[in-house]
Amino acid sequence: MTSPLTYLLAIPAAATLLLGLIAHYRIGALLNVLASGATLVAAVALLFADRVRTDIFIIDDFNIYLVILTAFVGFTTSIFSATYIGHELEIGKLTPVFLRFYHALYQAMMAAMNLALVSNNVGLLWVGVEVATLSTVMMVGIYRTPEAIEAAWKYFILGSVGIALAFFGTILIYLVAQPVIGEGLPAMAWDLLLRNGAAFDAKLLSLAFVFLLVGYGTKIGLAPFHAWLPDAHAEGPTPISAVLSGLLLNVALYALLRFKMLLAAHPDTLNVGAIMIALGLISLIFSGFMLYRRRDIKRLFAYSSIEHMGIMTFAFGMGGPLANFAGLLHMTLHSLIKSAIFFAVGHIAQVKGTQRISQIRGLSVTHPVLAVGLALGVIAIAGLPPFGMFLSEFMLVTSSFARQPLLALVLVAGLLIAFGALVLRMQDVLFGEPNGPAGGVKASYIPLFVHLALALMAGLWLPEPMVNWFRAVAAQLG
């Protein structure tokens, strides 16, 4: 099969090996950007190639835009990371030796995520997610400061447990499918599972889902499985924070949703919607409160990622065309906006030389452009119009209030709490008497503002095919 799919997987894989050999960081960064760009091209090409469907791989409405999104964010982040890492080298926070691993791992992660997205085989899906996780573990620890290692360890241990549980869930899925579909690969092919879902044993399927929920939920960062997430975001290099929040969480959620579809297709399984709603609301409220006492700006936005993952989980738990649509839209926008925010935050932390919120003041005076970027990002992530997240929250709140008023009230309360915290911190950072250096900033604003522009566009106008994809998937999600 010489479809774009091949390149989608082959390019990053090849780049991983190649980058492993290259010591010089400029070339490495350049190659990184090129490879990501090529991957993006391949991903876009998927739109025009005809849909693939084998026991191993599949391209359908659900993953096609996620693949493109992933490739896109990967590309922009690689651009951002080129300038960012350059600065880190100058101030000697990183050494070229580790940079070699950095770029290689970056591509490895991209490859793994693409694999996870396009794989039709639930086992392969699992492999993809796990490889992506492990490669990010490495990158989180790359600064080798004690707290970075601490974060990496936390991530590693919790991640591994998650891995194990998710794998057990996968085994259960196979066990439940094998009698119906027969042994071997077909019994792990997702679309076949979906087709024969009704015949499965409900009990075992529910059990499987519980393990998958906990396993992948750890990756999604749902409370109470979230512990690794804030530290990993705060201590790793910012580009990694961007892809973690922007992509990896999405991929994990995507994996979970694939299985949610299986259960949705089955009439009498456990009501997983309720469980997801509960987890979502817990994450939302919890992170909303956690936002208030944050002192580290990257950790702040890490918690906001937990919050938004909670919102999405709530939406998918709610189900129904509107809520699911909202959830899917929210996924897309969150990865765009949150990565944009991390771009801004990365540069801010560099120009101010600190991540402590209390030491960053009056940014709108010293660095207006960065300030505007951050402000727009926070406005967008807080779900204010005219950015797209308002659309998704609008649909979610209205539709769920019409169906489950009390739950919707909890949701609204959580949104408000989190909003209050975010705006409070943003005002602290942007306004007031400026402090810290006002020096010029060697930053690449393009990724930041491109992301924001896309988020803005989504708020005002969604392209037709995208809407159709969302609706189709929303229907499947039940």
Add this chain to the structure above:
Amino acid sequence: MPLRIGLACVVAYLVAAVLAVVIGRRRAAPAVVYGAIVAISAAGLGSAFFALVSGDLNTRLALPLGLPLTGGALRIDALSAFFLLVVNLGGLAAGVYGIGYGRHERSPLRVLPYIPAYLAGMNFVLMADDAFTFLVAWEFMSLASWILVLADHRREENARAAYIYIVMASAGTLCLLLAFGLLAGPHGGYAFTAMREAAQPPLIAGLVFLLALVGAGSKAGLVPLHIWLPLAHPAAPSHVSALMSGVMTKVAIYGFIRIVFDLVNEPASWMSLIVIAFGGVTAVLGVLYALLQQDIKRLLAYSTVENVGIIFVGLGLAMAFRAHDMAVPAALAMTAALLHVLNHSFFKSLLFFGAGAVVHASGERDMERLGGLIRRMPHTAIVFLIGCAAISALPPLNGFVSEWMTFQAILVGPQLPHWGLKLIVPTVGALLALAAAFAAACFVKLFGTVFLGRARTAAARNAHDVDRFSLAAMYALAALCFLSGVVPGPLIDMLAPVAHALVRARMPEQSGIAWLSIVPIAASRSSYNGLIILSFLICSGVLTATVIHRFATRATRRSAIWDCGYPDPSLVTQYSGSSFVMPIRRVFGAALFDIRETVEMPPPGSAKPARFSLKVFDPAWRFAYGPGTRAIWTAAGKLNRLQFLTIRRYLMLVFAALIVLLIVVAAWR
């Protein structure tokens, strides 16, 4: 056609905003931007007015933007046309004022781009015909004004004000969101047309009403949701304060009317009861708070709260009459409310402009440090006096007309066949009378302390009148106050289609009545003629003056103050604003506020000065908002411990969750 013009205006505003970003740093920028605002809002004003009088309304327009699949819907009906009129009038005035005032802006990039954006948002709210477009515009408006509040961001209290403002605003938006969610139903009929057709069961209608009351009320400044208003409105530059107080609160009221009278339109007695009660309380408390302020702009902001209360009383009465199918009184009450909307936008903008002029001239917002400005800034003094008289509901100015009409509606109240309403209507009438008296006291205090007496500081002594653009804007508004006070008939007729669209009835045609007087219901019942009153006043006043000057004496001698023979030259012995309100504070305030008065009287013989200090707190903080914020903060503190667990404990969390879920599965059959 008006719809297209309106849309063009919105686009033009946005373009102006972008332009402002581009040229912001140039010296000519303010003139250009404000000029653009003047032009655009003049166009919008014209089209809205034309639409209202010619009845070229209810045109629809579907935008490809907005909600997926359905897109955004725009529509201008009589209601939105009227409010477009209000908004663009305010924009026009603010623009003219800004041409002069904006020159002194320290950091124009923090102001210039956002005023057009703000106006665009407000215009768009009024044209929206589906929930999503409405809320987008609504929140956009809040955002723009939030940044404007932060224009002078280095002052700590401004940042705080902006923060409280934006949080309250989005809380309100969420309430509206929920209301629309109920109206739209689970299948998401977000278009207003669909909502109108869907008949709501009483429970839903009631819920929607409450949510709308909270959502729109928090933006309009209904007590006790008003706390952000007196903080945020003064913080912005004065012409923006004028827009916020004079215009944005009206947009909020529009939102309330739109939902309650148009989308739901099944008013029940209990709803109207709530609205009337809240309106009355808001009116009295608002003006009482205003009385106790020392900061000019904050005083004005609080008086906005009062006027919002009066408007809500009118709306509540309209709901009550509508609920009992008393169409004509309903029309009267509604017209009164709408007229007050218009009038308040006149004199509140005027007053804020005046305050801006004073603040700019003297650099002081604390009225206790001003005084005697009537001699330094005669023009500002005249227009400000007119504004004060108008807002104190004194004939023959416009404030009186709308309040008089509200009273007329109240006097019909007893005919309502509903116990609660029967009893509350006279009570609220008394409350409104009280509010009117307080308003008079409040503005006597304001004008007396700021413009009369002797200058208390050098700043006040060296003040000077403002530039001619600002003065032009203020004079124009003053003229409007006069005009709509003396010949309100045409305005009332102009409002007829609006009232008819909302309550299926209109006030009697005013234009036919002799001597241009106005008749709310029937000539035998009550009537008022500002024109004749005014001419009588002028005639008799001028007559007596001339007679005396002619036949008696016109000799005048200037000398020192007499003051009962014990004149005290020092400036501090004049009555200050806070001493002016002391009796009222003692009589009314003590129960309603937590007021801290401390007197330090040094022992006889010691040279220390005696000190008197007075602190007034808004009890809403003490009892509602303070505890709430503290609760959140403590909760955050307690949860925060979860940030510092060891990995093992985190694993325990995971394990526990897993076990719980497994037990759920095991238990589930």
Add this chain to the structure above:
Amino acid sequence: MAMIYDLVAQGLQMILVLAVAPFILGVTRKVKARLLRRIGPPLLQPYRDIWKLMHKEAVMAHDASWLYRGTPYLLFATTWVAAALIPTYSTGLLFSWSADLIAIVALLATGRFALALAGMDVGTAFGGIGSSREMLIASLAEPAMLLVVFTVSLVAGTTQLSAIAEHMIHGSVGLRVSLGLVLFSFIFVAIAENARIPIDNPATHLELTMVHEAMVLEYSGRHLAMIEAAAALKLTLYFSLLVCLFLPFGMATGDKSPLAFAIGLAFYLSKIMLLAVLLPIAETAVAKMRVFRYPVFLGGAFATAALAVFLLFVSQGF
């Protein structure tokens, strides 16, 4: 022709109130003096005072502003117009409909507003005291006044003074408890508004509890004359308002013949004379109050009026 006749009638009323006002004041003073075992000033003293003041030169503080000079005329004009719009000897005069009861009360408020400002103009302590207390009294009196209006208009179904008077004359009003109560609280309000004892003392100047006199302390000459005249007019106004609302009998309602006018005039004059005698009698019976007792006094008025409203509801049946 008829037009001119109406105009004349209206003009006559304007002249009438203006002419009669100082005399009313004189009567009250005289009666009061007699009650206090004094001879008292002649009945025409108020005219003399005003005349004398008019011809004196006006002494003004150096930094008195145009507002200070304009206020007396404005005050006088508002009071005069208000007084002229109240039916005295006849209902339905030419311009009687141009302001109803509420508007008339508001007109007086305009005058008060201007006077209070003037009191603060030159920046003395006394002026401030006067203005601030005046506004306090107003804020206490207006709710009660509104409830009075409310009740009356509820009985008569209108706030149009002429219409009310006619209704009281012809309409089957009967003897209403609530009307009695309203009359009571109306009198209270009137006392407060006219700065009479026990709220204020028009006779003294240097008493710390004074209100109205403190505001006008700085005035002299023709300005003071205007203010005095306005005060007299205001008293007359409230008298005729009371007459018009509660005992309008004898007023010319139907036919507008000179004879009817004459009868109405006679009735009117006798009625206000009676009031002018009664007022000082009441005044001598009570003592001046402390400022912070005002709320009790006017609160009583408010309570009575509110009671009247509710009783009316009861009598009309909800």
Add this chain to the structure above:
Amino acid sequence: MTSLQFDIAHLLAGGMLVLSLLLLYQDRILATLNVFALQAIVLSLAVAWQAYVQGAMHLMVTALIALVVKGFVIPAALNRIVYRLGIHREIEQVIGAGPTMLTGLGLIALSILLVMPVNVGVTALAREDLAFALAVILLGLLMMITRRNAVTQIVGFMSLENGLILAATGARGMPLVVEISVAFSILIAFSVFGIFVFRIRERFDTVDLAALDRFRSERSTLQ
């Protein structure tokens, strides 16, 4: 499948479960390592038996990996670490052995409760294996959270993963099992490597937060 085959499979799986309990019981590191090694060997036997029963010879690879890596290499490595880093030999348990055992028994009951009702189409063998595997996994987790010591936690994780392999091989004809078992071995190698390189003794667990405050200004917000 004959009952003999079933009984043997059953016996081996049960043996693993017993060993897991035994792991929970240990309070000395070296003994723990030995017990774990024993469990790994039993696992490899079980896997081998499954390979023979299912006639899926590629599972032999998994068995071999289990035997070599987990049975000998890693225990040896951990032994070495214990000596090198001078980790003191007693395991500080969060809760005593007794309660731990009771909890473990409860977990076993839960897992049986969960799996036994399942019978539709799934072969008895798979089901029994599943029950035991689930129990082993839960016990592994339990061990991880009741031990304060890095090495023992790794051991717990590895026994958890033994359970996984057991379940995976129990599932007849499941693809990718071998690859995944390899991947897991690498994962574990990582963790062991990590402990060694980062000198994480007890530190990785009882990270004293005071040390972290210097770097991360979060904790000061606690008071």
